[in-house]
Amino acid sequence: MDLENAARAVRENAYVPYSRFKVGAALRSASGAVHAGCNVENAAYPEGTCAEAGAIAAMVASGETEILEAFVVADSPRPVPPCGGCRQKLAEFAQPDVRVTLATVSGEVLVTTVGDLLPGAFRNDDMGKA
Ligand code: THU
Numbered sequence: 001m002d003l004e005n006a007a008r009a010v011r012e013n014a015y016v017p018y019s020r021f022k023v024g025a026a027l028r029s030a031s032g033a034v035h036a037g038c039n040v041e042n043a044a045y046p047e048g049t050c051a052e053a054g055a056i057a058a059m060v061a062s063g064e065t066e067i068l069e070a071f072v073v074a075d076s077p078r079p080v081p082p083c084g085g086c087r088q089k090l091a092e093f094a095q096p097d098v099r100v101t102l103a104t105v106s107g108e109v110l111v112t113t114v115g116d117l118l119p120g121a122f123r124n125d126d127m128g129k130a
Helices: 001-009 049-061 083-091
Strands: 022-028 034-038 067-074 101-105 109-113
Touching: 001 022, 001 034, 001 049, 001 067, 001 101, 034 049, 049 067, 049 083, 067 083, 083 101
Parallel strands: 067 101
Antiparallel strands: 022 034, 022 067, 101 109
């Protein structure tokens, strides 16, 4: 399945009783596999998780840690901008030039990169350890 279809399909499963705002994310990892995630909210609001976080968790659970491409979709007025935390999460597993396609359900897209979403991201090597 391609990334767009995977993101659109998993979005339908989003658990969003509080915001009513469904988000779907799909990642292609180094092996070529596709990993999908949706947002999962909670009555204790800060415990909710974003679609991107779910897709990253699925990728890591499958034994992979390298994102080669990402796609995020929501029924938003503009191609859905990932939150700051998800930008940092994507930067953990993707090089700055990795393509991220942000989309609306109606088909508007914005193609960007992990580096453009979070310039100057804090990375492992910023801790200066050998
Ligand atoms: N949300 C995501 O899952 N990903 C994004 O990129 C933006 C926001 C979710 C979190 C929450 O469940 C809902 O959208 C409203 O903030």
